[in-house]
Amino acid sequence: MRGLLQDEAALADAYMAWWTLAGVDCAIGESPTDWLRPAPTKPVSGAPPATAPVIADKPRTLESFLTFLASDPAQPERRWPGAPILPVGGEQATLMVVTDLPDAADMEAGQLLADRAGALFDAMLRAIGLDRSVIHLASLFTARPPGGMVDAADLATVADRMRTHVALARPRRLLLLGDRTIRALLPTDGAAPPEGLRDFNHDGGIVPAVATFHPRLLLTQPAAKAECWRALQSLIEEARP
Template sequence: MRGSMQDNAALAADAFLAWWQLAGVDHAVAEAPVDWLRPALSPASAPHRTETAPVPKPRDLPAFHQWLESDSDHPERRWPARALYPAGAVDAPLMVVTDMPDPADVDAGALLADRAGALFDAMLRAIGLDRSHIYIASLFFARPPGGMVEAADLTAAAARMRTHVHLARPRRLLLLGDRTIRALMPTDGAASPNSLRDFNHDGGTVPAVATFHPRLLLGQPAAKAECWRALQSLIEEARP
């Protein structure tokens, strides 16, 4: 009787181990983590990677716009979201850069729309400009799920924006929002707040000022005074 029970236990153990091996678990521990919920690809079905030559950077602003709209390697291609591309002409007196489209922007089909857009238009009027005079862009031309981006994507978008600013050739640059500022113009605290600073791009530098995004000002009206001090540095320089 005891021998029969031992045989049955051994068969059960063999069956248990075989079940886990079929599921893909053939080691008790491993050096690298494994996503057990993702089916393993057979060699025949695994995607074939080929080495491709690096895509040359666009040489002018129209080519850059076309590259944004057509290249498949941009991080935004992974997100099921509507694309909102930059708008404006080269050599604008002011280029405005925000982080990404807000949900209201996606619905409206334009950056800085709805209530935040109305406040932004008021900010422009305060420095003697309107949207017809400026160039508007965003770090990301589409909104990721939950509005969250990976660090590697943020680094790639910042590098892309430095090329963008170089080709757009604005006279001044206005950065809106904390994420935009941290990606494009991190500071060690030595620079004077609300003042023009040099922004380094692919072709040199351009004077830039950073301030709050209008969406934050809607919820924190007390920050408008600090925003106004930042905009004052653009009043004389940004006029067409």
């Protein structure tokens, strides 16, 4: 009897060894199984289901945009001292002028392009047959940070904000003042600064834009006035009411 059991055990071992050599090393069934399918993850107890981030709607009118600009607590200027200097001018202006940020004199005066830089800016407008009463004037930043230095992330934020602003203001032409403004709104990938009329893409389409020096630089580098004048010449006929 003992010998018979040993023979049956050997037979069973041989049978299992045969299937192992055939590649079957676990239980099988009649239905195919996708063994490469990732195992399902168990939800973490008490954790809420993941949801997409909620993105607030952008303002849909110039009036609501200005209210948003003045009161939204998430704007980068809320970290800096001083009251914000809001844009001035209505919709569909002959020319919209965008500078980078208020100078110290602007913050004291409560308006953009004040003092000597403002006087030079007014002369630039007169040279193309315009004045402040017919333009829309704005800045990328509505306040001045300590030292006049801004983070790259903040610059990207206000550049996106300005694209919305331009779309709602709907100017006929756009004048960008200063290197920081140009780099934020008309990036050139390291090439030379743009000359003449260029297309500026905003949330609502395209508007022709001209880029030139900020008046504050012209005050310290008078030789740059000739190049600035060449840039403004492209606006003389286009910017007339």
